[in-house]
Amino acid sequence: xxxxxxxxxxxxxxxAEERDxxxxxxxxIQKRFDNFIPPEAAEIVxxxxxxxxxxxxxxxxxxxxxxxxxxGKYVIRxxxxxxxxxxxxxxVVKALKEILKIDFGxxxxxxLFTLEMTSxxxxxxxxxxxxxxDEYYGNMTPGRVxxxxxxxRGESL
Amino acid sequence: xxxxxxxxxxxxxxxxxxxxxxxxxxxxxVKEHNLEDTVDVLETGSMGIYPEGVxxxxxxxGVFYVVRNELDVKRIFEEHILKGRRVFDLEVxxxxxxxxxxxxxxxxxxxxxxxxxxxxxxxxxxxxxxxxGYFALAKALQMEPGEVIExxxxxxxxxxxxxxxxxxxxxxxxxxxxADQKYxxxxxxxxEPGTFKDRLIMEGDPHSLIxxxxxxxxxxxxxxxxxxxxxxxxxxxxxxxxxVERAYEYGFLGENILGSGFxxxxxxxxxxxxxxxxxxxxxxxxxxxxxxxxxxKPPYPPTFGLFGKPxxxxxxxxxxxxxxxxxxxxxxxxxxxxxxxxxxxxxxxxGNVVRKGxxxxxxxxxxxxxxxxxxxxxxGGRKLKVVQTGGSAGTxxxxxxxxxxxxxxxxxxxxxxxxSGVILVADETHCVVDLALTVMRFFExxxxxxxxxxxxxxxxxxxxxxxxxxxxxxxxxxDTLREIARNAGETSxxxxxxxxxxxxxxxxxxxxxxxxxxxxxxxxxVGVCEFKKKKEKKKIGVRKP
Numbered sequence: 001x002x003x004x005x006x007x008x009x010x011x012x013x014x015x016a017e018e019r020d021x022x023x024x025x026x027x028x029i030q031k032r033f034d035n036f037i038p039p040e041a042a043e044i045v046x047x048x049x050x051x052x053x054x055x056x057x058x059x060x061x062x063x064x065x066x067x068x069x070x071x072g073k074y075v076i077r078x079x080x081x082x083x084x085x086x087x088x089x090x091x092v093v094k095a096l097k098e099i100l101k102i103d104f105g106x107x108x109x110x111x112l113f114t115l116e117m118t119s120x121x122x123x124x125x126x127x128x129x130x131x132x133x134d135e136y137y138g139n140m141t142p143g144r145v146x147x148x149x150x151x152x153r154g155e156s157l
Numbered sequence: 158x159x160x161x162x163x164x165x166x167x168x169x170x171x172x173x174x175x176x177x178x179x180x181x182x183x184x185x186x187v188k189e190h191n192l193e194d195t196v197d198v199l200e201t202g203s204m205g206i207y208p209e210g211v212x213x214x215x216x217x218x219g220v221f222y223v224v225r226n227e228l229d230v231k232r233i234f235e236e237h238i239l240k241g242r243r244v245f246d247l248e249v250x251x252x253x254x255x256x257x258x259x260x261x262x263x264x265x266x267x268x269x270x271x272x273x274x275x276x277x278x279x280x281x282x283x284x285x286x287x288x289x290g291y292f293a294l295a296k297a298l299q300m301e302p303g304e305v306i307e308x309x310x311x312x313x314x315x316x317x318x319x320x321x322x323x324x325x326x327x328x329x330x331x332x333x334x335x336a337d338q339k340y341x342x343x344x345x346x347x348x349e350p351g352t353f354k355d356r357l358i359m360e361g362d363p364h365s366l367i368x369x370x371x372x373x374x375x376x377x378x379x380x381x382x383x384x385x386x387x388x389x390x391x392x393x394x395x396x397x398x399x400x401v402e403r404a405y406e407y408g409f410l411g412e413n414i415l416g417s418g419f420x421x422x423x424x425x426x427x428x429x430x431x432x433x434x435x436x437x438x439x440x441x442x443x444x445x446x447x448x449x450x451x452x453x454k455p456p457y458p459p460t461f462g463l464f465g466k467p468x469x470x471x472x473x474x475x476x477x478x479x480x481x482x483x484x485x486x487x488x489x490x491x492x493x494x495x496x497x498x499x500x501x502x503x504x505x506x507x508g509n510v511v512r513k514g515x516x517x518x519x520x521x522x523x524x525x526x527x528x529x530x531x532x533x534x535x536x537g538g539r540k541l542k543v544v545q546t547g548g549s550a551g552t553x554x555x556x557x558x559x560x561x562x563x564x565x566x567x568x569x570x571x572x573x574x575x576x577s578g579v580i581l582v583a584d585e586t587h588c589v590v591d592l593a594l595t596v597m598r599f600f601e602x603x604x605x606x607x608x609x610x611x612x613x614x615x616x617x618x619x620x621x622x623x624x625x626x627x628x629x630x631x632x633x634x635x636d637t638l639r640e641i642a643r644n645a646g647e648t649s650x651x652x653x654x655x656x657x658x659x660x661x662x663x664x665x666x667x668x669x670x671x672x673x674x675x676x677x678x679x680x681x682x683v684g685v686c687e688f689k690k691k692k693e694k695k696k697i698g699v700r701k702p
Contacts, residue, residue: 020444020445020446021446022446022447023426023427023429023443024426024427026429027388027427058447058448059446059447059448062431062448062449062450062605063428063429063430063431063449064429064430064431065389065428065429065430066429066430080595080598080599081350081351081549081599082350082351082508082545082549082581082583082592082595082596083350083351083508083581085592085595086508086581086582086583086587086592087508087509118389118430119348119432119599119602119603120348120349120351120352120353121389122169122347122352122353122356122387122389122390123169123170123173123353124350124351124353124505124507124508124513125170125353125507125513125514126170126173126174126513127508127513129173134391136172136173137173138170138173138174139173139174
């Protein structure tokens, strides 16, 4: 792990001004380590950048896109802002919670799905919108939610 | 150029409706018929409104179609391309797509910001240059920096991020501040719910933004710039990264730009999911690698910004206006819009309207025109009930205020805010308590926690609204809500908390009757809120034999 992280930090240092390396580094690390930043990784980053570990965690826990806990294989982010809400977004949220049997911030016991809420994704032309890892899905309905989850479950068998 | 061009809108909204698939299918059909020398199938950015399908235009005929499935693609190909017959039932008039409200008055010139969006291939810098791209930069570099600032000042351009601060003035402050290093930042942290104009501008015409930023850099004496984009905007990030590379290759960025001796470097920084980062000082903190917590103001960024240096921060749409103003002059720009807010505004139409999407119209347009003329009215023929203008921190209005002309002063004058240009429509099936609760939950979630009035205020507001929506509202609740809103507005640290009263007071005041109808009632008057069943008192009586 150490080599990977040192390499990421070095690469970020090359393209950045002196003090703005941290966020880009964390983005990169999260990409490599399955949607979260392991405690060991945070420690190495602090060492490499010569900043206290608390600084790293301050940033890490402030931004919603970073996670300190492992997540499911599929991270489902559902928009809870008004433009989706008024287009039956509430039903979509309900369907997700019912089908996955989890609430926001939780992961299914089989480790497949994590459910999160997100603010507006800027795709209101096709509201309601959800995001599964890096993919967007628009014009969602409870029925389409079920189809999507079934398909993802099937793919991971 | 080939005799026939088919343009397909492949922006991020259209992609979800199958745009890429349709594009490939068009290309397959062209190949199948050996028409590769005659027909070009190209991708472009958003052409405007989404009537529940992907917009395709056929040139040089200038016909616009809405494609919903493969069959539509096939019909357009077989009828229009092969036989030259237009497919009328799939056609949409150009005026509906591009939203040129004043076609008669200023003919085709209402698209100032979106001039190239939906017209060019955003990945090809050559197409941008062919449409006078980077000409404004060349012109600006021949002017004195002070002259550039003067031109922007005279144009009356105001910040399109929502606050409407005069752009030229901001530049002048930064210009006058003396420092060894200055910066230009683009606020592309588009997080205002319902707003997706900046996304479509960046995806459809990235070079206009880059050109605007270089001109700003030259004007204020900055040699470094950053574009701060939301981490969730994958496609905007990719397109902009490539565009920046191209601009370096062509010598529009880097050292000695166009032989002028002026140097400018541009970098892209990603956000990581924090709405408050859209506040300019919070954005600066985030670029510096810290949590995006707003700074105490003053000092303002023009004197003390990124890394403590003088910094210009402008929104994407604001920067895109700059090359147009430099090319055509301040007088030309002032012909559009209202006296206090010249130019156009890109609006995002969302919610229960027939056609959702972005439209660019002159400032001073009415909410009614936006919804009924460009948005095509309310979905399913239902009645309009509530419109939220300006984004989450914007005002909720009823049908009685639809004729207010929107510009930066409409909030002060009529209590209808322009904000980031969102027009969010909710029809009669929605309940105002539920809408208020959704918006205030957003504020609660996005409050950074730094100051008490915002952190605790939003929590108390959500608690009260939840209580009302459970059917347990108390008579004094509305007054308490008003009081908390006013306190948060007056005492919060930054714009986020300070703007709480705008949505909350407007919805409570404009729809007070419906709020009251929830209190002491058995069920939600609209049937949206799920009231808790009241415990029935056990009846004591004699059991019948």
